Amino acid sequence: MTSPAIEAIDLVKTFGDNASERPAVDGVSFVVPPGTVLGLLGPNGAGKTTTVRMMTTLTVPTSGTARVAGYDVREQPDMVRRNMGLTGQVATVDELLTGRENIRMIGGLYGIGRRDLKRLGNQLLEQFSITDAADRPVRGYSGGMRRRLDLAVSLIASPPVLFLDEPTTGLDPRSRSELWEMLRGLVAEGTTLLLTTQYLEEADQLADDIVVVNHGRIIAQGTPLQLKQQAGNASLVVTVSHATDLPVARELIARTGAEVHLDVGARQLTAAADGIADLTRVAGWLQDRAIEVDDIGLSRPSLDDVFLSLTGHRVEGDEAEEVSA
Known part of the structure; x- marks a missing residue:
């Protein structure tokens, strides 16, 4: 070894x-x-x-x-x-x-x-x-x-x-x-x-x-x-091209079993996802229903999210570190 x-x-x-x-x-x-x-x-x-x-x-x-x-x-x-x-x-x-x-x-x-x-x-x-x-x-x-x-x-x-x-x-x-x-x-x-x-x-x-x-x-x-991964699962983020498609898109994404969060102004839907498998399934469902999307992808937690989940604050600090011998 x-x-x-x-x-x-x-x-x-x-x-x-x-x-x-x-x-x-x-x-x-x-x-x-x-x-x-x-x-x-x-x-x-x-x-x-x-x-x-x-x-x-x-x-x-x-x-x-x-x-x-x-x-x-x-x-x-x-x-x-x-x-x-x-x-x-x-x-x-x-x-x-x-x-x-x-x-x-x-x-x-x-x-x-x-x-x-x-x-x-x-x-x-x-x-x-x-x-x-x-x-x-x-x-x-x-x-x-x-x-x-x-x-x-x-x-x-x-x-x-x-x-x-x-x-x-x-x-x-x-x-x-x-x-x-x-x-x-x-x-x-x-x-x-x-x-x-x-x-x-x-x-x-x-x-x-x-x-x-x-x-x-x-x-x-x-x-x-x-x-x-300690900070949580990846999120599926879908931005539809037309606001009128939001209700149907929401129903389709909900098939994954996750709660869907809707931002009407941005035409964006967000839900917890089980990686690429959920992304592939949702993309297929949207295509089957002829729903046009501007963007679809996975958003993973950042290290900043990790630090926030561990400590309750962001990584930037203002406390001076003592380095005396």
């Missing part, structure tokens, strides 16, 4: 001297298989960054432990750091240096030889689409370019595990999509990712499994589809 690439084991972190104070992280445990992506999802203040800091040896756990690439963060912190990369919420590259010089500097700290570093640097600059700007100071880079360079720097030692703490915060939609494609490429090459995010679409797009945290505790975990 293959060992996990990342493993959190009952991690707890409490700040301050007050033992009765609620922990920032309270008994978090999960496993990430090699070559997969785990999305750690939750609002600001949920404990995501504190969890990552413990797993990357930046903060010592109050209790519990974690393993990265098989190495214990408490007992073998040096080996953990040698086998992982970290990209934080803010790009940490030196703005006064060029992109190429940043890569050389970090590669030198890792002890990579000059010839290998030149080859590796050119490869990373090409891989992350920075070649054209490689010899310009980073202070002139766009936000998306800085994040790509930050990611390239974190991969210079080819770590098998990469931690990404809200990597697309502040990026425009195009830059975010480009970074997603690059992350998919890394996973295809075998890298294991742990991604913290408060962007529901990001978790849905990238994660094989999602751990939902709130107030320092895990409140749900599973694949994106499994979590969406």
